[in-house]
Amino acid sequence: MSIVASSSFRKAFFATLRACFVVGATCPAILPFTAYAAPAEQSLLHAEDHPADWLTHGRTYSEQRYSPLAQITPQTISRLHLAWHYDLASNRGQEATPLVKDGVLYTSTAWSRVKALDAATGKVLWAFDPKVDGTYGVRGCCDVVNRGLAYWNGKLYLGTFDNRLIALDAKTGKPVWSVNTIPADADLGKQKAYTITGAPRVAKGRVLIGNGGAEFGARGFLSAYDAETGKLDWRFFTVPNPQNKPDNAPSDAVLMKTAYKTWGAKGAWVRQGGGGTVWDSIVYDPVTDLVYFGTGNGSPWNYGLRSEGKGDNLFLNSIIAVRPETGDYVWHFQETPKDHWDYTATQQIMTLDLPIEGQMRHVIVHAPKNGFFYVLDAKTGAFLSGKNFVYVNWASGLDPKTGYPLFNPDALYSQTGKMFHIFPGDMGAHGIAAMAYSPRTKLVYLPVQQVPDFLKAAKTFEPHPDGWNLGLDVEANDKMPTLKEQQDQAKDLAGWLVAWDPVQQKEIWRIPQPGPANGGVVATAGDLVFQGLTNGFFHAYRAQDGKDLFSFDAQTGIIASPISYMAHGRQYIAVLAGWGGSYGLNASGLARQKTGSINRSRVLAFALDGTDTLPPAVDPPTPALPPPATFDQKQALAGSRQFAIYCQFCHGANVEGTGVLPDLRHSAAIQDKDAFYSIVGEGALSQFGMDRFDKSMTPAEIETLRHFIIERAHQTLPAQTPAHAP
Structure with missing residues (x-):
């Protein structure tokens, strides 16, 4: 038979x-x-028939991140323990969602490396290193992370930080094909801007991938490659060509006829690319036979400079629906027109069947950075409902018919010219952390954060070749916040796990957490929700009411999203641990003050009656080298501006180490002018991801940086007496 x-x-x-x-x-x-x-197509279409596996990024095409496994329940969770762990050779952020197929766990890690592990034991079966050039490390906004792989017909698909899409044989890890995802005719001056950190998706024999880089001057697009050969099938650009000319792409008609007129023809976007990068969420929906993808923020952020203060700037901060075979445009919904705030729509897109006004509807639910929870008709993109899930002050609400935001005029800082204290800030109310849906409770489990920001528009714009180009006012400021001021600012930082009813558009329960930037979640048929936190603990909550039933000290911050799978008849919960990402690099230090996170990169797998233990945690010693005794105060004042433009997004706004990259206050290089210039100006550490800035700053400007770092060291390190030359 x-x-x-x-x-x-x-x-x-x-x-x-x-x-x-x-x-x-x-x-x-x-x-x-x-x-x-089952054939390759059928295995993903019918992923529900493979409950032991985790076959695609969100387990199924719906991206609900729900596992039907139920060995681990509130009644059995007292037996849950670490079953195995595998240490990763990296101190950078880990954000990947692993895949599991036939007892093998596949995961990507920082620097776009891949591991295949025995899903029951953690034993390494093979490893692949694409050997990304270390000099690429400075080209991404938010660490050298990678969020996962795609699987199709015996092959794994990896997007690398340096913009390659690589097909690997799933059994051996050997490359099958590799392509460069950057258009051949792209402006060479903008090649540096592009990176890949997101997970590819596969639909109808095509591998779908986007890129990041809006802050550095990238123009967004989504590409589709033949899964067997790597041949480019189509590419959809998300913002217009500055000359309103065709790109010979399926996006031409809608960009030229609809989108271009929503941009100021002489704005900074003409030089800066416009943004709208597709750096994360991509979903294929077999019910509608459409591909949905979210687009990112504008480039530069300053709307007044970017677009002359004109138009809604399509298709920034939007969900776009296209045909999987051709890339032809079907519909779009823009969540944040006139974006001033980096409110990307690249957060996880999920499809559900919900009763809306007495009728069952197939819908998209989305919780982007702007703080509103959207429900859209999946076939047409029609707005069905929207409600803020956190405190927001940039808008008073959404138009009940169109979903268009009702702007707070004071939040439009490029028009007012005034600084605005905005909630949520550019880190968003919901970031890369995955949400999950349980058909048993009919709730969405949403990692939420509060990270406000202060934004003020620059009056002019001149792109910096090696820095973030946001169009924000960056002024020299020698005033270091006092400890009390920092503590007061930290009071506004918060994180919660929220159970959200998508039909009633209301919160059912919430769990306060030590701070923002916590990991994603998975929901299971055992009525549990699993999540890791940036304070280093991994939890299991009861799905009905959020009661905390399990806690494990992972010894490091967790920002990735867990999965559940079965191997040899045993249910496992697995998650990558390792502090980093956007918070690990460019946070001001306040988030780490809240959580104390450092990096110990690992894969952790839990099961009933697990017997593994982690080795004792040994914190790295505090460097004993004190900063130089003196600095020049005028040079330090000038250096504060250079630091804000070129350095703070990796090394912390207060020059306080964030637990991933070296703490510059203890650097031996600040002891000596020539040693400092060899690193910052000449690129002595470029292979480790440290850029060279001799084309961006003069030697004298680089020297002001050194004095600024010394000043900050005296003001923030304990037992240091401030000193400066007259």
């Missing part, structure tokens, strides 16, 4: 298997999953 041909066998097989999972027993008599050899 052919297992593939027998539908009755399939139904009986999976019915028995589901029953086994629900009661939590092991079922050695059941045939292994490999007995059912």
Whole structure:
């Protein structure tokens, strides 16, 4: 009898298997999953029939991040313990969602490396290193992270930090093909801007991938490659060509006829690329046969300079729907027109079937950075409802018919010319941390944060070749916040796990957490929600009411999203641990003051009756080298501006180490002018991701940086007496 041909066998097989999972027993008599050899297309379309595996980024095409496994429940969780761990050779952020197929766990790590591990033991089966040039490390906004892989027909697909898309043989890890995802005719001056940190997706035999880089001058696009050969099938650009000319792409018509007129023709976007990068969320929906993807912020952020204060700037901060075979445009919904605030729409897109006004609707639910929870019709993009899930002050609400934001005039800082204290800030109310949905509770579990910001527009704009180009007012300021001022500022930083009813558009319960930037979640049929926090603890909460039932000290901040899978009849919960990402690099230090996170990169896997333990945590010693005894105060004042433009996004706004990169206050290089210039000006450490700035700053300007760092060291390190030359 052919297992593939027998539908009755399939139904009986999976019915028995589901029953086994629900009661939590092991079922050695059941045939292994490999007995059912579904075609590549069918395995993803019917991922629900493979509960032991985690086949795509959100487990299924719906991206609900719900596992039907139920061995681990509130009744059995007292037996949950670490089953195995695997240490990663990196001190950079870990954000990947692993995949699991036939007992093998596949994960990407920082620097776009890949590991294949035995899902039951953590034993390494193979490893792949694309050997990304270390000089690329400065080209991304938010660390050298990678958020995951795609799987299709025996191959894994990896997007690398240096913009390659690589197909790997899943059994051996050997490359099958590799392509450069940057358009051949792209402006060479902007090549440096592009990076890939997001996970590819596969739909109808095509691998879909975007790029990041808006802050550095990139123009956004989504590309589709043949999964077997790597041949480019189509590319959809998200913002217009500055000359309103065709790109020979499926996006030409809608960009030229609809989008271009929403931009100021002489704005800074003409030189700066416009932004709208597709750096994370991409979803294929087999119900509508559409691909949805979210677009990013404008480039530069300053709307008045970017677009002369004109138009909504399509298709920034939007969800776009296209045909998977051709890339043809179907619909769009712009969540944040006239973007001033880096309110990307690249956060996770999820599809659900919900009762809306008495009728079951197939919908998209989305919680982007701007703080509003959206429900859209998946077929048409029509706005159905929207409600803020955090405190927001940039808008008073959404138009109930169109979903267009009702702007607070004071928040439009490029028009007012005044500084605005905005909630949420550019880190967003919801970031890269995945949300999950449970069909049992009918709730969305949403990692939420509060990180306000102060924004003021610059009056003129001149792009810096090696810095973030935001169009914000960066003035020299020698006033270091006092400890009390920093503590007061930290009071506004907060994080929660929120259970959100997407039909009623209201919060059901919330769990306060030590600070912002916590990890993503997975929901299971065991009525549990798992999440790691930046303070280093991994938790399991009861899905109905949020009661904390399990806590494990992972010894490092967790910003990645967990998964659940089964190996040898045993349910596992796995997560990558390792502090970093946007908070690990460019936070002001306040987030770390709240959580104390440092990096110890690992893969952790938990199961009932696990017997593994982590080695004792040994914190790195505090460097004993004090800063130089003197500095020039005038040079330090000038250096504060250079630091704000070129350095703070990696080394912290207060020059306080954030737990990932070296703390500059203790650097031996600040002891000597020539040593400092060799690193900052000549690129002595470029292979480790430290850029060279001799084309951006003069030697005299680089020297002012050194004095500024010394000044900050005296003001922030304990037992230092401020000193400066007259």
